[in-house]
Amino acid sequence: MLKRIGGAGKLILVACSLMVASCSPSAEAPKARTEFNIGWSIYAGWMPWPYAQQAGIVKKWADKYGLKINIVQVNDYVESVNQYTAGKLDGVTVANMDALTIPAAGGKDTSAIIVGDYSNGNDGIMLKGADKLSAIKGRQVYLVELSVSHYLLARGLNSVGMALTDVKTVNTADADIVGAFQTPAVTAAVAWNPQLSVMKGTPGARQVFSSADIPGEILDLLVVDTETLKANPNLGKALAGIWYETTALMQRQDEQGKAARAAMAKLAGSTPELFDQQLATTYLYADPKAAVAATSAPALITTMTRVRDFSFSKGLFGQGAKSADAVGMSFPGKKTLGDANHVTLRFDESFMQMAADGKL
Template structure:
């Protein structure tokens, strides 16, 4: 998973999200039917189908089918893309489950996750020097991007060995600096994501002792859309689902066309094809909509989001909230988590179901 932000910056953004969401609701009122929509994205292996689809004409094909226009817009900074969505600049954005919860949803912006695209299956990892077990991390300084999915992964890794966050000291480090920091002999523990993780793993004495592959399905990568906009414009959801599943089916092909699509995605990501293929190998793509629907309706998702929201609340990411229940979440089948009267994050599998049933 990708993304970078300091503790202070993220808390500031969340505070801004509360204000932006409040102002948006006051000024804009109910969403109306529209013709043109903007979807934000940032570079990550599991999100490269979106810009490729635009380049290859797949976006236009599905948008034309439903009589709309969709602009796929790159934002160089991942968290900034989510923040811009929260402020109303985008109608939808690519986001990890934790960030969808802690920025727009916690900020009061009613958001629907309409495509569960993939989960990190080794793209995020915990590294130690001079040890090959997670238990050896106790008492160490751990370098990572605080309050990101790396922080969440660290908490899960510690729990797997009977430890807690209080047993280590975290050192906030940007994703731009973490490779260089870990190269220092004094730094013996770190948490990172690809492509930085693969570089750090190659440093002398480094051992990966835990990864997102140990908690499959917990670090999810989504396409989220403003709920009111989606309700007023359901064709947007249909077009986006059509775009996604046509594109990932193409990129999964093991023939010349599939290889060509993946090479184009690598170029869009600024990576060599081999590097991009390596990142895809640790990204579990839900290329089959039936599998995505099953994952979204599984009780395991509720368990995952309970862990994510409890961690987020414990770190002060539900600013001003008195409990983790302050931010409500809704799941397929009518299941809710938190305050059912304040649901602002919805896992909506209806568009993925249309794709699974061949009804787009």
């Protein structure tokens, strides 16, 4: 389940995107068209997309609206978001923090049209020789810096009256985090699944905080270029139809549901058992009504305030950003956060609402 990797590459991308955005304000607006590319990378909550393509669900909904939709795998998560930001993809699966700090902060007007799930234990803080988070004070904490692991650490520390200054973070690649934690010298780490599940088996290790303690804050989205969506609203309808038909199927406990989940596990390079374990710590918004409610709730604005404040504090809005308000966001009910005159991340519930109303 590779995703949520921040760092220097993200900052370079943001800086480049800002230059592009500032130098090409007269770029030709997207026109109506019929073929689109949607990028995805391997993660339990995003496996409905490639499965839907394999099962013919993508074609069914694309045909309904006279479209061709290509569901494109990108092996590296950050590369998939970079390709979207550069205009090589019309949409992409992305975590809320990365949607804000890569395309939106880079000036690319982006609409989150499907709030697909939230991490409900897929991300966690591990300690050795202690069973309470407060014991982390003064330790070196190994994690992927500037990722949602870093955000989770900040939220965890805040919950026990501490700050990031109370620990020293050590930037560690997600591919190396398990090996590092298994060495005696490393006594604190933050990771996501599947690495997290392996680390839980380390002798003397305990999980002391997880994303289940901050439900709804680490969100996984499908985002689409806003101008492309405006010129082609049927794309949003087709994507919503694909998502909810597929997630309804995977929720079923009959043979068809089990077969769908097994196929998704195979596409993810996993086993049905491991895939089901990852789904157990993923709160999937399979019901469009629940997704609309979550997207329209005041809690989302609170979450995105925390996310943007953390992101700004770590320099993820680029050198030109003077405050956390530099990147504007909009929410259902015409609510905004940050610069209302420069909104580049939009939480658009309209297509989820159509699904909830049976109007797709």
